[in-house]
Every structure is written in structure tokens, then in C-alpha cells.
Amino acid sequence: MKKSSKPDLYSALKEYSESNNYPLHMPGHKRNTKMLNGGLPYDIDITEIDGFDNLHNANGILKRTAQKAEKIFHSSHAYMLINGSTCGILAAISCTAHRGDCIIAARNCHKSVYNACFLSELDIRFVYPPTESSGICGSISPDSVAAAIEENPNAKAVIITSPTYEGVISDIKSIAEVCHARKIPLITDCAHGAHLPFCTFGQTGEPVSCGADIVITSLHKTLPSLTQTAAAFVNGDLISSKRFEKYLGIFETSSPSYVLMASIDRCFDFLSDSESKFEQYEQLLFRFSEKMKELRRLKVLCHGGDTPENHGFFAFDKGKIVILTGDTNISGVELMRRLRDEYALELEMSYPTYALAMTSVCDAPSGLERLAHALTEIDKTLAYAPSSAAFPPLPEPMNLRITNAELEALPDAELTLYAAKEGTYISRRCIYAYPPGIPIVIPGEIIGASEYEYIERLKKSGVIVEER
Numbered sequence: 001m002k003k004s005s006k007p008d009l010y011s012a013l014k015e016y017s018e019s020n021n022y023p024l025h026m027p028g029h030k031r032n033t034k035m036l037n038g039g040l041p042y043d044i045d046i047t048e049i050d051g052f053d054n055l056h057n058a059n060g061i062l063k064r065t066a067q068k069a070e071k072i073f074h075s076s077h078a079y080m081l082i083n084g085s086t087c088g089i090l091a092a093i094s095c096t097a098h099r100g101d102c103i104i105a106a107r108n109c110h111k112s113v114y115n116a117c118f119l120s121e122l123d124i125r126f127v128y129p130p131t132e133s134s135g136i137c138g139s140i141s142p143d144s145v146a147a148a149i150e151e152n153p154n155a156k157a158v159i160i161t162s163p164t165y166e167g168v169i170s171d172i173k174s175i176a177e178v179c180h181a182r183k184i185p186l187i188t189d190c191a192h193g194a195h196l197p198f199c200t201f202g203q204t205g206e207p208v209s210c211g212a213d214i215v216i217t218s219l220h221k222t223l224p225s226l227t228q229t230a231a232a233f234v235n236g237d238l239i240s241s242k243r244f245e246k247y248l249g250i251f252e253t254s255s256p257s258y259v260l261m262a263s264i265d266r267c268f269d270f271l272s273d274s275e276s277k278f279e280q281y282e283q284l285l286f287r288f289s290e291k292m293k294e295l296r297r298l299k300v301l302c303h304g305g306d307t308p309e310n311h312g313f314f315a316f317d318k319g320k321i322v323i324l325t326g327d328t329n330i331s332g333v334e335l336m337r338r339l340r341d342e343y344a345l346e347l348e349m350s351y352p353t354y355a356l357a358m359t360s361v362c363d364a365p366s367g368l369e370r371l372a373h374a375l376t377e378i379d380k381t382l383a384y385a386p387s388s389a390a391f392p393p394l395p396e397p398m399n400l401r402i403t404n405a406e407l408e409a410l411p412d413a414e415l416t417l418y419a420a421k422e423g424t425y426i427s428r429r430c431i432y433a434y435p436p437g438i439p440i441v442i443p444g445e446i447i448g449a450s451e452y453e454y455i456e457r458l459k460k461s462g463v464i465v466e467e468r
């Protein structure tokens with residue numbers, strides 16, 4: 001869709017919502033007002049007046065919403081979050097590790113994990129997922145977590161992302177066992193997996209039932225709930241729920257929106273009677289997957305004839321449609337543009353080697369049919385060009401272990417990269433492609449020419465690279 005001619009945000013949003021553009025991106029409600037019975041307007045936007053409880057000390061109507069979540073997700077403690085998964089991740093890390101402590105993190109974690117570590121000046125030790133030539137990260141192996149714990153037995157927590165933005169699920173049950181053998185809590189960033197407990201393909205990696213101690217999940221990404229809404233779950237006896245609450249109180253706004261909280265409450269009601277809706281959703285995905293067998297050049301990760309085993313993934317979230325362009329003469333960025341311009345299909349993100357469509361239980365059958373049709377048509381126009389866009393895995397730069405104050409004191413404070421020695425730089429900020437927001441470089445890392453070129457290549461390919 002072209003730039004809106006409307007002068008203000010509200011009119012531009014209304015105009016867009018009336019267009020033919022179909023959303024293959026967040027939020028998970030897919031603007032499907034027919035399915036969700038109407039809107040959530042101004043007339044219910046209040047503050048903590050009498051009878052409406054207080055999110056930071058809930059014991060009335062808001063506590064009842066949390067209790068619904070505890071029942072549906074089988075969790076001892078559940079929390080509504082209205083500052084996204086981000087505030088839950090900040091609270092989870094802050095309540096487990098303090099200044100100078102060691103934490104073990106999967107290298108492909110979201111920037112919020114790195115921001116939490118930055119704030120508390122934590123000593124991060126990484127576990128690396130295997131990475132495919134497309135740049136897609138695989139599952140984190142329990143063995144790699146065991147090895148990291150062996151090397152860092154004083155670690156205060158382990159944090160991994162499962163499922164990833166692209167849908168790759170790790171073996172949380174085995175990873176939790178490895179962590180618990182050393183009494184180390186496992187935090188799982190399940191921002192993209194709120195729907196997993198309700199789908200047959202997700203249950204093996206669903207982190208609450210698999211024993212993760214803190215699980216953070218974005219309701220808005222894959223379920224019918226408004227943008228910014230999320231939930232956190234605390235279980236087991238390694239984490240004090242009171243301590244978690246203390247840090248939520250620090251990172252979450254003191255004016256939580258009742259409109260957002262009402263959408264969370266509705267989402268939980270939707271989930272408590274959703275079996276047939278999720279069955280229909282899986283059938284929709286199955287039909288889409290079958291259609292993908294017809295593609296000659298494009299491939300769709302773990303759809304069509306492809307399986308998680310082909311990639312060594314523990315499991316895969318079939319709700320993610322990752323269209324691989326690596327063997328074709330088109331990049332993921334160009335594919336996303338063609339889908340938008342020629343078929344009015346708006347995807348979630350693209351990378352040089354793939355484009356990502358997000359689906360949800362609220363998708364209309366016609367949305368996925370349109371995507372399947374568009375992909376089969378585009379596929380016919382593509383030539384075979386193997387590995388033309390192969391991208392190296394995330395670099396493994398050297399961590400300088402420098403304090404925040406020392407970083408800020410480096411000369412040329414405005415620059416992201418400080419030239420350390422001939423051909424090497426110290427990064428002052430996180431540098432990441434957005435989306436997905438996984439840092440390529442974090443503050444205090446030394447990078448060399450190859451990482452520098454990687455970043456430049458990403459920028460040239462049309463991916464948005466941010467530095468914060």
C-alpha cells in the first residue's frame with residue numbers, strides 16, 4: 001500500500017483497515033472483528049477506580065483474570081503484562097541475577113535480554129544454536145546448556161528463546177532437567193509461542209508444562225489480544241514469585257491500560273473454549289502445507305515435504321511460514337515486496353534469504369489461500385540460482401567485559417563503533433536487524449572486519465539495521 005494521504009494516524013489506520021491488504025503479521029487477532037465480536041473503545045478506558053482493582057497489587061477483578069490464566073496454562077503463578085514480553089524479560093532476569101553475576105544466554109536471544117544484562121552489568125556466557133546457510137538458528141541443544149553450566153557453575157540463570165521468531169522449538173524439558181540438576185532456574189522467552197499449548201504441533205515444547213521456571217509469552221503476537229499484551233508464568237521453588245513481582249513493579253507502567261487488560265481477559269475466555277477453533281486452524285495450515293509441495297524453486301521451512309528432522313530441529317511451530325529464497329534469483333526482501341505490491345499481502349519480516357508470514361487461529365481461510373496462490377504464481381517466474389544469497393551464521397565476536405561507565409567514557413561518544421586497533425572495533429551499542437531484534441553485536445564486544453562486512457551487507461540487502 002502506498003503512503004497514506006490522511007493527515008493523522010487514526011484516519012490513516014482506518015483507511016488501511018478498510019483496504020484489501022491481508023495481514024500475515026502480528027498482532028494475532030488479525031483485525032478479525034467478525035470472529036471476535038466487536039471493538040474495545042474509549043468508553044471502557046479508565047484508571048484504578050473503586051471496584052477495578054490494581055494490577056500491581058491485584059486481589060479483585062484483575063486477580064480473577066490472572067487466575068483464569070493459571071488454570072488455562074496450568075501455572076502456579078500467572079501475571080498479565082501490558083508492556084509486552086519486554087517488561088517480563090527485564091523483570092525475570094533482574095530478579096535472578098544481580099550486578100556482576102554470570103548468566104547463560106542463547107546467543108539468538110531478543111534485544112530485551114541483552115538490555116536486561118546491560119542494566120545489571122551481568123557477565124553473559126553464550127550458548128550458540130546451530131545456524132543454517134539461510135541464517136535460521138536451530139534448536140538449542142541440552143548438551144550445549146550442560147557444557148555451559150559445567151564451565152560456569154555459578155551462573156544465576158539460563159535464558160533461551162523457544163520458539164524463535166522463525167518457529168524453531170528447543171527441547172525445554174531436557175534443558176530444564178539439566179538446569180535443575182544444578183539448581184539453576186531456566187527462563188524461557190516464549191514471546192512467539194503463546195498458542196503452543198493449544199496446537200498439536202506445539203505441545204512437546206510448551207515451556208510451562210516442560211518445567212521452565214519463568215516463562216514470558218506475548219499474547220499479542222499469536223493470539224487474539226491487543227498489541228503490547230503479554231503474560232508471565234512463574235513455577236517451581238527456585239524462583240520467588242514475590243521477588244519477580246517486585247521487579248515487574250519496576251519495569252511495568254504504573255498506569256496499566258484497562259483496554260489492554262480487558263483484551264487479555266477476553267483472550268483467556270476465548271482460549272477456555274477454543275478447541276474447535278484450533279482444530280480448524282491446524283486444518284488450514286495442513287491445506288496450505290500440502291499446496292506448498294507444488295513449489296519448484298521456493299521452499300517453505302517445515303511445510304510441504306519438509307520436516308523439522310531435515311533440519312535437526314527438536315520441533316517446529318507450523319504457524320510460522322518461512323519462505324526460503326536461497327535457491328532462487330530473488331531475495332527474501334524482494335519476495336516480501338512482490339507479495340505486498342502484486343498481491344496485497346503484508347508479511348511480518350524479510351531477510352536476504354527468507355520472508356516470514358505469521359499466522360494465527362484468527363486467520364481467515366481466504367488469507368492463507370491467497371498466500372498459497374501468490375507463492376505458486378511467483379514461484380513459476382523464478383530461476384534456479386543455488387546459494388546465491390547464502391548468509392554466514394551470526395558472528396561470534398569477542399566479549400570485552402567492559403563496564404557501562406567505561407564504555408560511555410570511550411572517546412567519540414556519538415559513534416556506535418569505536419575503532420580499537422587497525423581493522424577492529426569496540427561496539428558501544430546493540431546493532432541488530434529489526435525485525436527480528438536479535439543483536440549481531442552487543443555493547444562491549446570487539447568485532448573485526450568480517451562482522452563489520454556482515455552488517456554492511458545486511459544494510460545493502462534492504463534489511464533495516466538499527467543501532468541502540
Ligand SMILES: Cc1ncc(COP(=O)(O)O)c(C=O)c1O
Pocket residue numbers: 083084085086087109110112161164165189191192218228229230436437
Ligand atoms: C523472541 C522475542 N522475545 C521478546 C520480544 C519482545 O516482545 P514484546 O514486543 O511483546 O515486548 C520479541 C519481540 O518481537 C521477540 O521476538
